Amino acid sequence: MQTLAQDMKEHSFKPVYLIYGEEVFLKNSYKNRMKAAITGGDTVNLNQFEGKGIDIKELISLSDTMPFFAEKRLILIEDSGFFKSPAEELAAYLSQIPDTTCMIFVESEVDKRSKMFKKVKEVGYVCEMGRQDLGQLAKWAGTILSREGKKITGNTMELFLSKTGDDMENIKMELEKLISYTLGRDIITAEDVETICTERVTNKIFDMVTAIVNRQTRKAMDLYEDLLTLKEPPMRILFLIARQFNQLLQVKELMGKGLDKGSIASKLKIPPFAAGKIMPQARSFSKEAILSYVNLCVDAEEAVKTGRLLDRLAVELLLTHKY
Template sequence: MRVCGCRENSVPVKIERKRNIADLGLWWRRHARSGMAYGKKDETSEYLKLNEDLRNQDFRPMYLLYGVEEYLKLSYKKSFRKAFGGEEGLCYDFFDGAPDVDVLIDTVRTFPMSFTGTGRLVIVQDSGWFKKTPPEKLTNFLADEKEYPETGHLMFIETEIDKRNKLYKVVSSRGFVCELGPQSEAQLSRWGARYLDNAGKKIRNSTMQLLLSMTGSRMDNIASELEKLIAYVGDREVIEDQDITTICSRNVEDQVFQMITELSLGNKEKAMQYYADLMLLQEAPMKILALMRRNFNQLLLAKESMDARMAPADGAKYTNVSPWIYKKLCEQARHYTKENLEEYLSDCYHYDAAIKNGNIADRTAVELLLCR
């Protein structure tokens, strides 16, 4: 038996026979056309609509912002709060977690204590209502145009949602839904350049790519490194490659990626050096093992998509990563056979179970995996 590649947060599937590559390509084309493929639509137009609402001070009755990009969620939360005066209780209220439904409805109905004309903004973050059966009373209230006040503006901020959810359908029909997911390399490059431009700094595209290769795609990580660079260069206008290599830190995910790249090239000593560096940073071996498992799983999916001769955009959707990350995965996957990746992924699950059962120390397990 072997372990087949599976998308993140899913259970690995044990299969008895090799997957037919032609069938895989046919499956992908069929499901991509029907909208069932693992992929994300272009989010740029959605961001523009949010920005237009803020610029025009013309707000919809309700919003749902969801996704894994915490930086964007926090940024839009601050921008909308500022647009409504920013002071809790006057024209703005915030609930962290699922509030009492009656309290929430009363809050939305409360007349704003301001004459700006924007109304009252109520933000509910991490309610969990979009992943399970939502409160019927709330759903009915939001769906009823006569009951819902003209001055009320309700914003939900979530990480995960289910589009079959009744509350999601109500909000999407009466308001606006925007996914704040991982950004592409091009989007991150443009955003990073604007960030630096606002601070009076400039950066070459190649230097920005070097920075992104070290920080990963999380915008909060990138913003933190940009602030370090701004402070480091002082009055100097242009940020150079040497500034990046001198002051910026590699994130854990990138170090694990580099470690696996060295494994693929047969450089076990260099791979062990990356692991030693992670140990010096006091990263937990279990976290490193989990990141290795995720990376090998992504590599196996990338390998399958390459064998099926998928177009890069389709391969990125199949692997469930951004086109930028998919390109890096394909470069890495070329150094592995499909059988190698299956064996590594199987070993990751084996060592994970052995650690949890107390049969092996976590640090020893990772070292054995690196030396196999």
Template sequence: MKRIEKDIKTGEYKPIYLVYGPEDFLRQKIKQSFRDALAGSDELNYTYREGPGTDEDEIRILAGTVPFFAEKRLILLENTGWAKKGAEGLVNDLDALPDSTVLVFIEREADEKSPLFKAARERGICVSCEPPSETDLLRSLKKSFEQEGYEIEPDALEMFLARCGGNMNTIACEKEKLLAYTLDTKKIRREDVETVTHQSLSDRIFDMVDAMAAGRPQEAFRLYADLKALKEPNGRIMGMITTQVGRLFVLRELDEKGLSMKDMQTATGYNYYAVKNSLPRCRALSSREWEKKWRRCLAYDTAHRTGRMDETLAVEMALIEVSLR
């Protein structure tokens, strides 16, 4: 990312850039940076194509064309699949292309053995867009608030990231709301985060299962009533309860084996916040006890899906059984 920022700042571009990886926000940010720096409102010297149906022959012709009254021609290609296979002809043309041509590939996936990947690595820049670690997220987000002239309390920052789930697009949107809400004080507290940020359905289910796991059925039923008021389907609620109880079972089993939080993330594929927030609660019971509760939830989920039990009754029975000690 820093190498790309440097090229954009100096105006000294490589012939080819490959930006790939699972973090959509970063991919789109880099894509827009190239668009703003090299094209702007210039449509004559800018080409954008998307999808596996992109015509390679057309791109080869465009790439070999000098720009019209401009220094650079930007060709931006997204999710073509060429970073995994194909585009051999375009790769072979690279040495013969005008210095004014800048090829930028934005891809979700890439194969290091593909001709395009090798060419980008040898003659240009490859950037892998991976989700940032929890530590990096906390640090960078705290810095971004400070650059805006805001002070955010540590527990407020942690809650903010937990609610956003590490999703960079969500973080960007929720941050703007939070900045506007605290404009007068420029100080962000936990209460502000609770008031302003959106609580997703999965967050609400987590709170409900958390109350169930703590043996607080009254609170669990109150939260369930809130979900019904929001017109969330009972079938969906039942399925998500089952998933969350299953998560507590798996984490408790790994916890009993002595795995670290990082190893639990690797073994389960759960994100940092899911593991961190679930661990304290899963330790309330043994893995065997959690397995029993998970299997009961599975039974209720199956019963309502097959029409053998009313959806509302299935959810309420699960709430009661998971809450029992």
């Protein structure tokens, strides 16, 4: 990220960039900042593409076209799939991009073994926008609050982040709510956080997993219905349940090796408060029980993808399963 910031500051751009990773907020933020820095708001020399099926020959032709009364032509390509499937012609071309063109790829997923990934790394710059750790998020959120004349203690910030999770877009929205709610006051309290901040979906998933393994079927189904009411897609719910069980399994194994909360958090790249919440849950369940549900999640996903079950029914069967 520092390289992107430096290139924008010096207005000296590489021929091609790849911005990828899980943190959507950061990806969008840097994409928009790079676009503004390169084009200066000029849309005549801006070409944007999104989704799979983009014509590589058209990209190459545009790249070879001189910009119209401008220093650079920007070609912005999002979620192309070029870094997950063969794109040899484009990969070969990247070494020949003229000085008057800059290509920026913004991708959700990449294969680091792909020719495109290796070529961008060779001739341009690759930047992964991963989830930020607790310290980085707390510092970023604290800076936003400070600009608004607000103060918050470390404990209250930890409570706030435990509710919002590590999604920066969600954190930003919850901060805006907190700032508006505390209008006229400079101190943000734990009571403010409890009152105004929406509990994140993953907290409900955590409670759902507890209910599943404790065979509290009614409670698990009620939580599922709550998430469906919030317009959460069944397959995303299944993904989050699977992720929670996998995380439980990892924590269980690390605890068995004698690792403490801080070490587990560092090893799994999760906030310490998250590790502290998962550890008691991991103690409550046998490794066999957790493994059973990890496998059930895999089976449920496969059943949906192969058309044997509808997504909603697949999750319902998982919630009511008795291992």
